[in-house]
Amino acid sequence: MSAIYAAQREQNDLYINPLPVRIWHWANALGFVLLILTGLQLRYADLLNVIPFEMTVKMHNWVGFSVIANYFIWLGFYLFSDRIKVYHPELNARRFFIRAFRQIRYYGYGIFKGEPSPHLVRPYDKFNPMQSITYQIVMLLVIPAQFATGIMMWDIKRFEDWIALLGGIRVVDTIHVLIFIFFVSFILVHAYMGALGHTPSAHFKEMFTGYEEAGRKQDRQRG
Amino acid sequence: MNTKPQVLVIDDDVIVGRSFDRVLSGKGYEVSTALSGEEAMDTLRENDFDVVFTDIKMPGMDGLEVAERIKARCPWTPVVVITGYGTADNEARASVLGVSGFVRKPLTPEIIESVTLKAMHEADVIVHAAEAMQKADSEAEEQPDNDGGIGFAAKNVGLFFAAPIVALGYVIALPLVGFYMFARLGYQAYTQRSTPE
Numbered sequence: 001m002s003a004i005y006a007a008q009r010e011q012n013d014l015y016i017n018p019l020p021v022r023i024w025h026w027a028n029a030l031g032f033v034l035l036i037l038t039g040l041q042l043r044y045a046d047l048l049n050v051i052p053f054e055m056t057v058k059m060h061n062w063v064g065f066s067v068i069a070n071y072f073i074w075l076g077f078y079l080f081s082d083r084i085k086v087y088h089p090e091l092n093a094r095r096f097f098i099r100a101f102r103q104i105r106y107y108g109y110g111i112f113k114g115e116p117s118p119h120l121v122r123p124y125d126k127f128n129p130m131q132s133i134t135y136q137i138v139m140l141l142v143i144p145a146q147f148a149t150g151i152m153m154w155d156i157k158r159f160e161d162w163i164a165l166l167g168g169i170r171v172v173d174t175i176h177v178l179i180f181i182f183f184v185s186f187i188l189v190h191a192y193m194g195a196l197g198h199t200p201s202a203h204f205k206e207m208f209t210g211y212e213e214a215g216r217k218q219d220r221q222r223g
Numbered sequence: 224m225n226t227k228p229q230v231l232v233i234d235d236d237v238i239v240g241r242s243f244d245r246v247l248s249g250k251g252y253e254v255s256t257a258l259s260g261e262e263a264m265d266t267l268r269e270n271d272f273d274v275v276f277t278d279i280k281m282p283g284m285d286g287l288e289v290a291e292r293i294k295a296r297c298p299w300t301p302v303v304v305i306t307g308y309g310t311a312d313n314e315a316r317a318s319v320l321g322v323s324g325f326v327r328k329p330l331t332p333e334i335i336e337s338v339t340l341k342a343m344h345e346a347d348v349i350v351h352a353a354e355a356m357q358k359a360d361s362e363a364e365e366q367p368d369n370d371g372g373i374g375f376a377a378k379n380v381g382l383f384f385a386a387p388i389v390a391l392g393y394v395i396a397l398p399l400v401g402f403y404m405f406a407r408l409g410y411q412a413y414t415q416r417s418t419p420e
Contacts, residue, residue: 134390137391
């Protein structure tokens with residue numbers, strides 16, 4: 001690497017993902033994979049018999065509680081740091097729609113023509129409009145809903161009033177399974193989008209180092 | 224990390240590359256050569272250069288196209304065009320592309336050294352300007368409109384928890400707004416076509 005390029009790069013690398021976010025992210029990823037696998041074993045116990053049912057239930061519960069505890073690392077970090085701005089909504093609807101349609105056009109067309117992403121990543125504005133609404137809904141609605149339904153099914157007796165309020169155990173179970181299906185798809189799309197940086201591994205590296213590479217000046221989009 | 228300034232010379236005439244190498248290697252530069260625009264683009268994919276010299280007339284991709292591609296990839300890299308016959312048209316095209324200058328053949332060691340120094344100086348200026356911009360940018364970003372008060376924190380947290388509700392509103396409205404925009408564009412196109420000149 002040349003001296004001038006090195007200086008330029010050093011100046012342009014942005015610290016996008018602080019340590020608590022990275023710890024939460026990878027622990028969460030591991031937890032989700034384990035929950036998906038144990039969840040599949042539970043749901044299809046008659047077809048799959050890799051782990052005994054009792055043990056799978058225990059594993060699913062323990063991993064579930066670990067993922068819930070881990071969520072509070074994420075929540076605590078954002079609530080008690082100025083990075084909370086990353087999750088603030090865009091209150092100017094006109095600006096949101098203009099930026100969102102630009103991003104949709106990029107995902108549907110520009111990305112295949114090698115165009116740079118219309119969104120410029122910054123520490124306090126790391127998500128493009130589409131990512132922004134997705135993560136706001138996922139992190140603050142979908143994940144808590146999955147936790148809530150999971151906890152209810154963990155101790156049905158204790159939470160019977162809550163379960164009844166939601167329409168019974170079948171409803172709670174259906175919500176849990178539908179969100180499970182959503183997360184399986186989400187993880188696949190997330191990994192695919194993660195490979196669309198200026199190099200296939202750039203975004204993955206970024207989630208380990210916290211730094212967005214300067215090369216992404218040409219391609220500032222993430223999964 | 225290689226700390227020597229990196230120079231890339233693109234010319235289908237091997238002698239030109241050798242001349243640059245002979246003059247600049249002894250002065251602390253590291254010179255790489257490419258015999259065509261295509262080869263240069265491959266080299267540029269693997270390495271970063273502080274200055275690029277390119278011949279204008281080459282088989283395949285010409286020097287101006289090479290300059291254009293380099294500027295698109297690394298806008299801060301100075302590109303100097305080497306030519307045997309500078310025409311006003313080529314110079315105009317080159318300045319639009321943002322090339323750092325022209326150097327005409329025949330090249331003497333003095334010309335090679337001075338033009339390289341000039342281009343390096345320009346790269347340095349660009350880096351310093353980028354540094355200044357980056358610094359100003361970071362300072363602005365490091366100080367979000369934060370008064371540190373409880374009201375401010377409450378507003379931040381309120382917005383944080385309101386975000387998914389606003390987002391759901393946007394998700395519902397997005398296809399409707401998209402449909403409206405398409406319809407409007409279609410209507411505009413229709414009225415434009417049906418309006419007599």
